[in-house]
Amino acid sequence: MSVVTGSSTRFGALGSNANRPDGNAKVQGGFAFSSDMWAENMLWGATMRSPHPHARLLSIDASEAWKIPGVECVVTADDVPGLPNYGLIMQDQPVFARVGDTVRYLGEPILAVAADHPETCRRALAAIKVRYEVLEPVTDPERCIDGSAPPLHPDGNVFRHQRIVSGDQTIIGEIQVEGTYEIGMQDQAFLGLEAALAVPDTGGDGVELYIATQWLHEDRKQIAACLGLPEEKVRLVLGGVGGAFGAREDISLQVHTCLLALRTGRPVRISYSREESFFGHVHRHPATIWMRHHADAQGRILRIESRMVFDGGAYCSTSPAVLINAITHTQGPYKCENATVDGWALRTNNPPCGAMRGFGVVQACFAHESQMDKLAAATGLSPVEVRLRNAMETGDRLITGQIMDSVAPVERCIRETDAIPLPPPMPMDANELLVPGGTGLTALPSNIRRGVGWGVSIKNLMYSEGFDDFSTARCRISNGAVHVKFATAEVGQGFVMLAQQIARSVLGVDDVYLDPIDTQVGSAGSTSASRQTWMSGGAVDAACRAVRDELLDRVATARGLVRQELRIDGTDIVDALTGTRIAVAEVIGDHEIDHTVEYHHPATEDLDENGQGNCHVAFAFVAHRAVVDVDPDLGLVKVVQIATAQDVGRVLNPLSVQGQVEGGIAQGLGLAVMEEIIVTDGKVRNPSFTDYLLPTFLDAPTVDMVLIEEPEPKSPLGAKGVGEPPCVSVTPAIANAIRNAIGRELPRVPVRPYDICL
């Protein structure tokens, strides 16, 4: 472990392992997650969902439910006062399916009830009679391209079709490698289930919603539109969030909960079960990607051709943006200006897909890193050498025409990863639990083959294609204390800690008070796209600097000092002329200062019809090397070690970065060997943690990491987002390691045991 310890920095300031303000409560079980919320006189809500992936909704008869004592409310599409639909990009998803219209996926909400007890809700749902005319589901996205599928929605079956046509289309490489790769449907599988508590205003013309989400203001916009209320009548407060990974970007139970509360005039809580959660949020897009690389005899990439088909499921969610991320990352972290890419995001009757950590880049990376190993084999180069030969650098022109203007230490990521020692071979007397198969005791060390594989990736940071995903922060000195306010969703990543670190560093105080996270301040944008350290960190930094500047102005004036000579050092104001030190704590009691600042990143552009445009803000890079032990007879895998060097810009909290890296690797490992929502004919077969398998501690590898600190000049704190990159290239690194161990092509993830041994 070579994490920077930050021992030279002041504890609690930037660069140190500051304590998390929510840390003790979370470890000790005292933290209130949104499913723990409760209000006096509260009702419980529950949702009825379609049992069919595609059907016409013929009728709803709730008369029997109303007869059950304790049932207070039943709401259907007819009760939605505002817009009937919502959606992040296209408003195509109904709050509730409407009688006469169709349901488009299994699990689509039909209605919601409120009652005095969850059991009463269950009985009410069981008493409601819903009739359907079952229709044939469209589950193959190719049918939406060839036109053989009927239109599933008035908006059509194509969420987006985008090509990239770049450079010389005629180049034929001396060496060509190609493959068709498949990525299964992964779930975010956060541990804190969806839950919300809606409290209606007295008089019923507004509502306050306590909600676990990733973006309070975007939620508010969509909720208010569906409720037919002005936005100021809908106030959102962040409930305790137990993980997100993209699954809380879309509306799930928000509108339902508010509707029930406004109808009944009482607080209403809805909490999903684990099973319902699998139907209540979007998943990672399953994708099929064909790629052909043209290279010269030395293994240099000359041109790339690709066709990508992303199954978006029943509703749009963020499918168009996911697709753009995928196709614009076709080349990976490698030099190449010539490309032809054809990308499709399509509507089917499969579960809706949207944001998940890596956001389209995960799928593209699995394809291009599988290709890089084929290129290595075709040219006789090692996997490391072929990647070094093609490593992207700052100043390179991308296939979108955009010039790489981020710090781009791709070569260094590869070399530093390569320098991390390999683990020793498995001893013949290895702990039996560490052999593939683990507690199942299926193999002895003599049954095992070891493999090594590589994955390197590029990941965009922030929102793309012209989106101004600004962030707002407020800093004030009041009654001798520093207060910081923002609407940044704390989903577990530790922004509450980082905001305090920034304020401590900028203002020279030790105590920083955080105001509630709610919509009483401007938008912070979404906690996604590896963007909050950069964006909300930038906003908090700017707000704190504005307060600091005014404080120094006032101190200079009050004490007759030269303003330009004053700066903050540690917890003191220092006068460079005289060397005088004044403790910040001594002066802030005399001042009331209050600044709210918006931070915007540089503007980006839409892609044109040839996929050309400066569509991304910035990029981060990472390399992964996986060492795996494989039981070739049973197809079981144990990932032994992941070595990684990640381009992080600047480490603001070493422990937090380490957590993101290790967690992302576990999630990428899950996609490589076990995590998949299995869908047959539009039906989810494994909506439980019994059958949707997440890695356990026995599956998690040793992680040996190097954090590459080359501060990013464009970033307000020099730091790059670290959330997504760890899970992007670790998946192909593991797949490549398994291929290396057993010599099979393995064109799909998750790699299943029978893919290895049958």
Next chain:
Amino acid sequence: MDHLLELLADHDDASVLAGGTDLMVEVNLHGRRPGTVIPVGGLEEMREWNHRPRSNSVTIGAALPYSDMERGPLAELLPALAQAARTVGSPQIRAAGTIGGNLGTCSPAGDILPVLAALDATIHVLHRDHSRDIRFADFMTGVKRNCLTPGEVVHSVTVPLTRGWQGYAKVGTRNAMVISTASACLVHDAEEGHVALALGAVAPTIVRAVKAEAWLSRQVDLRGTFRVSPETAHEFGLRAASETSPITDHRSTAEYRRHAVSVLARRLLERSAS
């Protein structure tokens, strides 16, 4: 105990709660609403196990949790049982789940069941008005079905102690805390010169590979220590697998399951011989 049997006889719709790792999933996830639930975990005599040297056997109370089988003196007497118990769920589940619960649910993927099948366990069943001893082979009658009748409860299980190697192995798509895709238990009785092999999750009930067992006895003298050639072990695995009738579901394919038990049978035989 008498009170329990009275209650059971009076409530023939009762669900017996013996750990709750299956029953509570039925209640919470699948909406089962049992009219009567009778917990047996408080009955001390059902949480005990006894080594009976005179009959060279071990009797295990039906409410003994897996965590008590995983280690300690019981694990030394019955290593295959300990290995199977270790594969069950998480530590929390193993502290709650019981051998009686595994028998009550009688899932083909029940982790303990192949061990009971390979050891020719006897299930002691009590009723207010009678008691009966049932061989495991007769106890399990289908997928989540057994021969218990209303008012009966599994009191305990007796397994013989044999001289010879015994072991268990289970395939799942995760290195811990996973439902069985295929499992196997092999018990070598060095005195009788016999190898017993039971296979889990590859048929509606646990499969004793009796034909493969008999074939092996013809190929190899199994008294005392023995050796098998790689070819014999391989064929033993294939023959055992041919006695199964696995299904394809969301966890795996029939083809993989058949293949997996053949590998497990081969490897367990090789381990028992070395």
